[in-house]
Amino acid sequence: MRIHSQEQIAFSMNRAQRNTTQIEKSLLKLGSGLKIAKGSDNASGLSISETMRAQIRGISRAQANMQDGLSVLEASNEGLNNVNGLLQRARELAVQSANGTLTDSDRKAGQQELDQLLGAINDTATKLEFNTKKILGETTQLNLHVGANPGQNMKIDLVDVSTTALGIKDASILTQSDSAELITTIDGAIKTISGHLTKVGSQMEAVEHHLKNALVFENNMTKSLSLLEDTDMAKEMMNFINLDIRQKGDHLLVNSVNQNVQNVLNLLTK
Numbered sequence: 001m002r003i004h005s006q007e008q009i010a011f012s013m014n015r016a017q018r019n020t021t022q023i024e025k026s027l028l029k030l031g032s033g034l035k036i037a038k039g040s041d042n043a044s045g046l047s048i049s050e051t052m053r054a055q056i057r058g059i060s061r062a063q064a065n066m067q068d069g070l071s072v073l074e075a076s077n078e079g080l081n082n083v084n085g086l087l088q089r090a091r092e093l094a095v096q097s098a099n100g101t102l103t104d105s106d107r108k109a110g111q112q113e114l115d116q117l118l119g120a121i122n123d124t125a126t127k128l129e130f131n132t133k134k135i136l137g138e139t140t141q142l143n144l145h146v147g148a149n150p151g152q153n154m155k156i157d158l159v160d161v162s163t164t165a166l167g168i169k170d171a172s173i174l175t176q177s178d179s180a181e182l183i184t185t186i187d188g189a190i191k192t193i194s195g196h197l198t199k200v201g202s203q204m205e206a207v208e209h210h211l212k213n214a215l216v217f218e219n220n221m222t223k224s225l226s227l228l229e230d231t232d233m234a235k236e237m238m239n240f241i242n243l244d245i246r247q248k249g250d251h252l253l254v255n256s257v258n259q260n261v262q263n264v265l266n267l268l269t270k
Contacts, residue, residue, distance in 0.1 A: 049225060052221055052224060052225045053225060054148070055148045055149075055221055056148075056218055056221045056222055056225065057148075058147070058148025058149070059147065059148040059214050059217055059218045059221070060218060061148075062145060062146050062147050062148060062152070062214055063211060063214050063215065063218070065144055065145050065146065066144060066146055066207050066210055066211045066214065067211070068130075068131075068144075069142070069144040069156055069207050070204060070207050070208070070211075071130065072130045072133075072135060072142065072156060073156065073200055073203055073204045073207065074204070075128060075130055075135055076128075076135050076136060076158070076159075076200050077197065077200050077201070077204070079124050079128045079135060079136045079161070080136070080161065080193055080196050080197050080200065081197070082124055083121050083124055083125075083136070083161050083193055084190065084193045084194070084197070086117045086120050086121050086124075087121070087166075087168075087186055087189055087190050087193065088190070089117055090114055090117045090118070090168070090171070090182075090186055091183060091186040091187070091190070093110045093113060093114050093117075093173055094114075094173050094179045094180075094182040094183045094186060095179075095183060096110060096179075097110050097173035097174075097176070097178075097179035098173075098176055098179035098180045098183065099176075100176060104174075107173055107174050107175070107179075108174065110173050111172065111173055111174055114171060114172075114173055118163050118168065118169070118171060121161065121162070121163050121166070121168075122162050122163055124136060124161065125137045125160065125161050125162040125163075125165075126162070134158070135158060136158070136159060136160065136161045137160060137161075137162065138158065138160050139157075139158065139159055139160045139165075140158050141155045141156065141157055141158065142155065142156040142157075142158055143155055143156075144156060144207070146207075146210045146214065147214070154206065154207070154210060156203055156207075157199060157203070159196050161193065161196070166189040166192060166193075167185055167188065167189060168182075168185055168186060168189055171185065171186075
């Protein structure tokens with residue numbers, strides 16, 4: 001007959017300690033909502049999740065970049081429409097001045113309005129800006145970063161709509177012949193502006209397409225990241241309850257063994 005059951009007690013205590021460690025991990029997952037609360041939980045999973053998180057944040061920033069690009073294109077579209085309206089009025093003045101019934105005085109009055117129209121076109125070209133960048137004052141390209149990784153770019157063409165670029169600088173309707181010639185020149189300028197408007201429209205469509213793709217990509221990546229690192233609360237709660245029951249069972253066994261030993265010792269000492 002053995003009185004001290006050290007083997008049973010040691011086994012139960014060791015298992016209780018392991019359960020305590022597992023319970024602490026389970027509580028951390030339940031409290032944080034993360035399946036990978038620290039590197040020791042899943043080292044490779046943590047590395048993957050951080051890479052995915054960088055991609056998600058990058059594509060989110062890229063969407064903001066594309067929104068900025070759309071703002072530039074929208075401002076460009078409005079500026080081009082304004083210039084087109086000014087050109088239409090200038091053409092109307094040229095047609096009017098080409099009529100032989102007008103006097104020199106009439107043409108001078110028309111020239112004054114034409115000069116104001118030309119000035120307004122130049123103002124649009126030089127003063128329309130986005131974040132201090134000229135939108136319609138120079139022919140250049142604006143690079144948009146539309147992805148989370150290097151090289152994922154698309155280009156927006158910026159144009160010059162100044163009177164010099166449109167070929168109507170110092171336009172005159174002071175004579176009937178000048179007026180007739182200006183009609184043809186303005187027709188060319190209107191055609192140029194129409195081409196710019198068409199291109200802006202196609203670029204807006206392209207940016208919106210990239211934006212939709214980026215949104216789908218972000219949603220899919222976010223879902224994948226959630227599956228990788230977020231805790232399944234129901235499953236983890238069941239695991240916690242199981243560990244808690246086992247721990248209580250081990251404590252009960254240790255207490256029972258100790259009580260039995262004490263009872264035997266009490267009998268022997270009587």
